[in-house]
Amino acid sequence: MPPVKAQEPAPEPVVAPTKVAPLPPPEVAILVSSDIPAYREVANAIATRLGARAKSWYLKGYRELDARTLAEIDQSSRSQVVAVGLDAAIAAKGLEGRQVIFSQVFNYSENHLAAANYKGVAMLPSFEKSFAIWKSISPALKQVAIITGPGLEDYVRLARAAAKAKGITLLHRVVGSDKELLVVSKSVADSVQGYWIWPDNRVLSGIVLREVLTFGARRGKEVAVFNDDLLDLGGLLSFTTNNHDIAAKVIERLERAEHKTQIPGPVIVPLDETVVHINPVMVKRFGLIVPEQYRKYLNAR
Numbered sequence: 001m002p003p004v005k006a007q008e009p010a011p012e013p014v015v016a017p018t019k020v021a022p023l024p025p026p027e028v029a030i031l032v033s034s035d036i037p038a039y040r041e042v043a044n045a046i047a048t049r050l051g052a053r054a055k056s057w058y059l060k061g062y063r064e065l066d067a068r069t070l071a072e073i074d075q076s077s078r079s080q081v082v083a084v085g086l087d088a089a090i091a092a093k094g095l096e097g098r099q100v101i102f103s104q105v106f107n108y109s110e111n112h113l114a115a116a117n118y119k120g121v122a123m124l125p126s127f128e129k130s131f132a133i134w135k136s137i138s139p140a141l142k143q144v145a146i147i148t149g150p151g152l153e154d155y156v157r158l159a160r161a162a163a164k165a166k167g168i169t170l171l172h173r174v175v176g177s178d179k180e181l182l183v184v185s186k187s188v189a190d191s192v193q194g195y196w197i198w199p200d201n202r203v204l205s206g207i208v209l210r211e212v213l214t215f216g217a218r219r220g221k222e223v224a225v226f227n228d229d230l231l232d233l234g235g236l237l238s239f240t241t242n243n244h245d246i247a248a249k250v251i252e253r254l255e256r257a258e259h260k261t262q263i264p265g266p267v268i269v270p271l272d273e274t275v276v277h278i279n280p281v282m283v284k285r286f287g288l289i290v291p292e293q294y295r296k297y298l299n300a301r
Contacts, residue, residue: 023259029078030056031069031092033085033104042104043084045247050254059087070094080254089113089120099263101253103246106199108268109151116262121249123241124155124198125274127162130224130239133276134194135166136291137237137283138222143192145171147181149202154268159196178208185212194222196239197230209233222286231279236286238277245273 217234225235
């Protein structure tokens with residue numbers, strides 16, 4: 001009798017891997033410091049990009065009303081918060097278990113806003129593009145002073161690297177008042193060819209701002225400012241931010257933080273763009289030549 005052939009075991013059935021549906025993006029609360037254009041326009045740009053997953057709340061400046069607003073956000077399922085402006089960023093600290101991305105906040109360090117789940121987007125425009133434009137207009141520029149209050153080391157580090165890449169030495173001085181800012185701006189005049197005035201209202205008053213601009217014009221110093229209106233007082237260039245650039249960076253941070261225990265990346269991420277306007281009166285006074293690609297920014301306000 002022929003040997004009986006052992007029966008091979010039946011192959012295991014092939015089971016298709018179970019597809020896990022991706023989690024939907026979190027809903028977002030947009031908390032805005034007040035209903036002024038500087039904040040509202042940024043908040044609207046962010047809300048437009050987020051669409052139906054976002055809802056905006058505005059602080060009113062009254063304790064009871066604002067407490068109700070925060071309670072409404074706190075009781076919602078919105079796990080991510082965008083805080084626009086300093087008051088909103090401070091108020092959002094009271095929300096439990098949320099990721100907070102702040103914008104339009106300058107002195108975040110002094111207000112203890114940096115944490116694993118509390119990070120932001122720069123309030124200043126791109127340093128790389130700003131220094132590139134300035135250097136193109138003024139090729140002989142070698143030294144620039146920036147005078148601010150304390151706690152802005154992250155901004156200064158980024159600005160110094162961008163300046164160095166364009167062959168510019170950045171001189172940073174920390175002061176405690178507007179009067180000290182004026183004194184220091186005069187004391188460093190012989191060491192620099194220009195000043196970049198940042199919007200640090202802790203050490204900058206309207207009177208001192210005018211004096212610094214007048215002094216700069218009288219001493220032949222090129223001054224970059226943070227507001228187009230300051231060009232009429234003697235600024236050579238104004239560098240401002242683009243709301244869509246801010247919104248894009250906020251959305252990017254929200255997306256990278258989705259369903260994570262912490263917000264990835266540094267405390268502050270820089271912006272990619274700068275909006276420039278150029279004062280033709282000061283260009284003529286300094287004997288500068290504006291390159292063709294930047295001439296559209298002369299008298300462009």
